[in-house]
Amino acid sequence: MSVTLGVRGVSRRVLLLGLVGASAGCAPFPSQEAPLSPEGAKVSQGLLLLQNVSVLGPVPTQTLPAGASAPVYFMVINKSGAPDTLVAMSAPGVAASVELSKAPVAVPAHSSVWVGGGVTATLKGLTSPLQVGQFVTVRTRFEKAGEIVVPDVPVQPASYASTLPSRPPSPPPSRPPSPLPS
Secondary structure, three states: OEEEEEEOOEEEEEEOOOOHHHHOOOOOOOHHHOOOOOOOEEEEEOOEEEEEEEEEOOOOOOEEOOOOOEEEEEEEEEOOOOOEEEEEEEOOOOEEEEEEOOOOEEEOOOEEEEEOOOEOEEEEEEOOOEEOOOEEEEEEEEOOOEEEEEEEEEEEOHHHHHHOOOOOOOOOOOOOOOOOOO
């Protein structure tokens, strides 16, 4: 179905798509088979934000065995005027330890750090098998912000790695851009 909308004197034709499954009285995905989100967990504490926190698991039909390792990917965004430092990580009940390739990890003021590129975090010695679609809890410890618990971290399929940046994304601008002259 299409609808013509008038916006400030300009006519636009908009195509409206319905959910075919919903209109037929059935859900598009059974709850057990809902597609994974490409985004990971997100949590903030004060002016420190952890986002897109994900564990990279196996291919969807396989399982990482107990004792194996799995990488953790996430972005740390420091919105404060003071630097902070990621000093340790853990995943109680999930892994014997979490290894940071470069510790401590400096997180400068008004900037972001991508963990998964130049700095890596790895779950070591999984305490039980891990499958795509599971959720785990990861704990981080910062020098100033203290402990930040990240619940509901998704275990993403191995193919998810191809969507991740190999280097940190550019940090957001420290102030909004000036408006363009009219």
